[in-house]
Amino acid sequence: MNLFADIRSLVLTSLEAMVAEGLLPAGLETANVAVEPPRDALHGDMATNAAMVLAKPAGKKPRDIADALVVKLAADPRVAVAEVAGPGFINMRLEGDVWGALVQAVLKADSFGTSTMGGGKKVNVEYVSANPTGPMHVGHTRGAVFGDALASLLDFAGYDVTREYYINDGGAQVDVLARSAFERYREANGLSPELAEGLYPGDYLVPVGEALKEKYGDSLLDQPEEVWLQDVRLFATEAMMDMIRADLKSLGVEMDSFFSEKSLYDTGLIEAAIGELKDKGLIYRGTLEPPKGKLPEDWEPREQTLFRSTAHGDDVDRPIQKSDGAWTYFAPDIAYHYNKVKRGFDEIIDIFGADHGGYVKRMKAAVSALSDGKVACDIKLIQLVKLIKDGQEMKMSKRAGTFVTLRDVVEEVGADVTRFVMLTRKNDAPLDFDFDKVMEQSKDNPVFYVQYAHARVQSVLRKAHDAGVTLTDVANLTDDAEITLARKLADWPRQVEIAAKGHEPHRIAFYLYELASDFHALWNKGNDKPQLRFLQDDLAASSAKIALPRAVAVVISAGLGILGVTPANEMR
Template identity: 80%
Template sequence: MNLFADIRVLVIDSLAALTAEGALPEGLDFANVAVEPPRDPLHGDMATNAAMVLAKPAKAKPRDIADKLAEKLAADPRVESVDVAGPGFINLRLAQGVWTGLVEGVLTAEGYGRSSMGAGKKINVEYVSANPTGPMHVGHTRGAVFGDALASLLDFSGYDVTREYYINDGGAQVDVLARSAFERYREANGLNPEIAEGMYPGDYLKPVGEAMKATYGERLLNTPEEQWIDEVREFATDEMMKMIRADLASLGVEMDNFFSEKSLYGTGLIEAALKELDDKGLIYEGVLEPPKGKTPEDWEPREQTLFKSTEHGDDVDRPVKKSDGSWTYFAPDIAYHYDKVKRGYDGIIDVFGADHGGYVKRMKAAVSALSDGKVECDIKLIQLVKLFKNGEPFKMSKRAGTFVTLRDVVEQAGKDVTRFIMLTRKNDAPLDFDFDKVLEQSKDNPVFYVQYAHARVRSVLRKAAEQGVTLTDTPKFDDPAEIAVARKIADFPRQVEIAAKGHEPHRIAFYLYELASDFHALWNKGNENEALRFLHDDAELSAAKIALPRAVAVVISAGLGILGVTPAEEMR
């Protein structure tokens, strides 16, 4: 059920009728015809740009098209009035029955706001993908929330979504992890740990050392590194992934799949991916131009194996194999995305930290080349989060050693507050997270304001139950403040589709705040105008008046569900 989509169908059908009558030329493309809320609610309930976008291809004045279209639209019983403004903007005011019918539909239909837009297309959303060398930090927190909410949004919009975590366990950092964990193992056996520069100093590795002692006893203490490094690397990585899974769980994030980078090495997967590119004529031996700007003194041209990524939108070709025969960092990334393509995904979304900006074009080029342009690849960069408490930057975690952990944030603010606030800015905009502000109970705190709206509805329902009110799905309202709330409810399916198309879950958080604002405004007017109150001495009237706030709760619950936030039953 999507009222904006329904009225757009009315507009398209009216345009088709004008075409059939000869008032419009054949073959016009209606794809850019939109139906949206007017910029000023005083102008009406909906507006269409049809006359403006069709004027040029129709070789007609927009006002002439608008006048003819307005006449067709006014004949529909759902339309109370049509106004042509300016050069050809068309504003529609809908009949009262449309709004009460909408609210009734929200209460009786299952899954209001859900969309079939995705048509079951398979989408892989890879997010977090932190190195398994320590607990997750606040930057990972924002990426985890964004990726998880995006996956939920796409699922809500009809896509078949896989949530995936790429375990970076194939590089030198896991060797450093193994050596750091070994020192904590020595410490667990009563020896002084030797945490050299470059090792991981955090206390989080102490439990790993204790676990190693429980598993190996003293057996590894006097063993040369080359004999224990592989075993300890695997042991420590497994322990770190247990910690990361627990961190994610505390944030309400569960992955469908964990993919190990290590599985790409020695299995032929990298070679297979590069052969695929080579067969397309995209691999060659060559020498790259020197870096832009000042050339380093130690730079010298050398022949490497290169991917012709410029043929797929990149700025420069990219090396995949070094002159010494070893793989570059890019090679396993190509292989990993080749594996995604082979798994049959229609779309791939990568959620990276802001420091991965240089990877965007090359990764998109690789996916385009590997899939012959058939698989869309979108890469979302997550900007930094600045933490504040008591007006000061929030200090580092002693347990982590060098950074604020995800657990620090969740323990201070709670899962629901953390998730909502992380989505109050677009992913590529910096975010300030002030622990004092996100926990205050005021309109300036968006998560409180939205939760308070839901809690108010639940409070009304509890009071109605105490008064013996039997609920009805048939609403009764006609005041402009009530219709404003119904209008905002009607906009939910449209906002879901816009957010899903743009991969922008923050739009749902913004929408919920606006819906809450309209509802709180109605509530406050009810304090002055008894007719706008939800509970009355007449139980039948109460039941009809409660229908509108019940619909508000349905939408808030659905929207918060997309964001991974639990709706509040009451506020204390």
Template identity: 75%
Template sequence: MNLFSDIRALVIAALGEMVAEGALPAGLSYDNVTVEPPRDAGHGDMATNAAMVLAKPAGLKPRDIAEALAGKLAADDRIASAEVAGPGFLNLRLDPGVWAGLVEAILSAEGYGRSGMGRGQKVNVEYVSANPTGPLHVGHTRGAVFGDALAALLEFSGHEVTREYYINDGGAQVDVLARSAYERYREALGHMPQIEEGLYPGDYLVPVGEALAAEVGDKWLDQPEAVWLAEVRDFAVAKMLQMIREDLAALGVEMDVFFSEKSLYGTGRIEAAIEDLRAKGLIYKGVLEPPKGKMPEDWEPREQTLFRSTAHGDDVDRPIMKSDGSWTYFAPDIAYHYDKVSRGFDALIDVFGADHGGYVKRMKAAVAALSDGKVPLDIKLTQLVKLYKNGEPFKMSKRAGNFVTLRDVVDAVGKDVTRFHMLTRKNDAPLDFDFDKVLEQSRENPVFYVQYANARVHSVLRKAADAGVTPVGAPRLDDEAEFDVAKKLAEWPRLVEIAARTHEPHRIAFYLYDLASAFHTLWNKGNENSGLRFVQEGDRDATSAKIPLAWAVSIVISAGLGILGVTPAEEMR
């Protein structure tokens, strides 16, 4: 059930009647007609812009359309009043029975708020994709939570989602990893490691070196790099991926696909992607303009193999092959997305760190070219996370060397707190994460406030069960605070579709806080007015009529927390 969609359908039907009667011209588009909560709750329960958006194409005054439409809508039993406001907005108040019916529908519905909006469209969400050279850090944590919640949100709205991790194991950084692991291997055999500048210093490589020593003994000790580099690299990458999988599991993240960059090299897959672009006239030999701003000292004009990315919205064309004939870092990324397009996805989403902002246009251009504009690519950037403890910046992690790891954060505050708090800001806004504040039991801590609301509901249900009452009676709403909760519940299906359409899972966290706030307000009012308490001592019928509203709140909170990857609390400890 989506009450806003139902009322919009009523508005569209009324407009159709006006067309049939000649009050409106035929052929009008209703695509921009909306029904939504009014900005000021005092104006009503819902508002429609129908008269405003149809006035110009209809050649009529907005108020004239609004007044005629108000008369049509007022004839429906669900509409208590329809009032024209301002130049032609139409404010609607619904019959009180509608809200009680909504609560009853939530309890009887299977998956209230779930949507068929996605219609089974196949969507690939790529996130985390950290270099397999060390533990995931707090920046990866935010990207992992955002990507995972976005994937769950899209599934909730009817999409078929693949969660994917791109393993950057084809560049020079994995050679650095191998050299770093080799020094820990030497250490495991009793030698002093030489962790020179440029190598990875973290203690996380100590067990890798020990495992390598246990497997090969002193076979590679004092051997030249050419002898051991390739095998140590493969061994270390495998160990790092195992650690990354374990870190993600601690955060509640499970990938469907791990795609190796290395698998693109020497297999013809990069060449095939570039040939596809060449066949479209998008690969050519050329000389780029010098960089804007201060000229680098080592810059010189030289002919390169370029991708004509400007044909698909980029600012400049991009090199895909170096002057020595080797691929640039962009070429395998083109091939990787070519593979995604070839797998038949209807849409692609990449979740990158903030430092990849300059990469957005070129990658979008590549996907547009590879898919002939048929597969949209949305790139979401996650901004930095600033960590605090006791009000002071928190930075150090011996295990990682010089940063705080994902596991540090999860071990300190738990998976659920980590995930919820990472979604309390929009992905492209900086986020402060205070280890003390995220555990506070106060209204200022969103995760506590939402969980406390759910725990209060379960407390009510336990008390009702002890009294032999279950939430199956016809709901009864009497007080304005009860109606406020029901009205917030009505927004859930609409909110899900908006969040899924805009790829903004933080909207779920915001909504849950607002719903919890409305519920706590009702609860506190019940402390002063016993008639508003969910459990009415000695009155089974009244209790049976009151607790459906509380149970509906828990159903929606549990669904929202499920999207965020947070386990709903049934009691607070």
């Protein structure tokens, strides 16, 4: 049951009747007709903009359309009152039995709020994709949580989702990793490591050095770099990926697919992707305009191979091959996305760090060109996380080997708290992660407040079981606080679709906090009004009262499931 969608259907049916009666012209576009909660709950349960949207194309005053439309809406048995507000907005108040039927629908549904909006479309969500040069730090954590929650949200909304990790193992950073690991190998063989400027100094490579010794003994010590570099690079990269997989698992993140950048080189895949663009007339030899502002000292105009990305919405054309014939960093990225297009995805979503903002337009242009505009590409940028402990910001530097890892955070506060808190801000807004505040047991801590609501329901159900209450799906809703809570439940399917359409899983966290707030408000009201308490002296009355909190628990559990958080059955 999607009550907002049902009432929107009522609005559209009423508009069709008005067309049939000659009150409106035929052929009006109704895609922008919406039914949503009014800005002020005192105005009713639902509002529609139908008259405002259709007035201009219909050549009529919005108020005239609204006056005729409210007559049709009020005739429906679900609508108690329909009235015109302002220039032509329509507010509706629903009959009381609608809310009882909603609670019943929540309890009877296999998975209330799931949607068919996605229609089984194939979506690739690529996230994390941290360089395989060390353990994941807290900056990666936010992207991992966001991407994983987005994938779950899209799955809940009816899409066929693939979770993918792109292994950046084709660049110079893995050579730096190999040289760093080799120094730890020397250390394992009793020599002093020479961690020169630019190498990774972290102790996390000590076990890799010991493992290299176990495999090679001291046979590599006197060998030149060209002998050992490739083998050590592969060994160290695999060790880092094992560590990253374990880190992700501790956070509850498991990928469907890992794609190696290295697999694009010397396999013809880059050449095939560039060839595809060339066949479309989008590759040419040219010289770029000088960058705006002060010119770098080493800048000089030179002919390069360019991708005509401006033909697909980019600001400037992009180099894909240097004057010496080497590929630019952009070329393998094009090839990787060409591979996604060839795998048949209908939509591609990339989760990038905030420092990749300059990549958005060029990557979207590449996907548009490679798919002839048929594959949608959305790129979400993840802003930085500021860690705070004891009131002080924690400073980090991967190069210096001083950084807070994903595992550090999870071990201190738990995966559930970590995941929920990382979704309490929109992805493009900075986030403060205060170790003290996220463990607070107060209304100001969203994760506690939501979990507390679920735990309270479970406590009620345990007591009801002990008292011999028979559970029923029939709800007895009489108080405004009960109706308010039922209204919020009704909004769940709508919020799922809004969040999925906008690729905004933070909306789920926001909704759950609001739902928990309405639930706690009803609970507290029951302290003053015994008739509102879920457990009554009369067993039948208890059964009818418990249906509403049971429905709340169903929705909280579903929402937390999307966020990857385990619902709490009791607070400790």
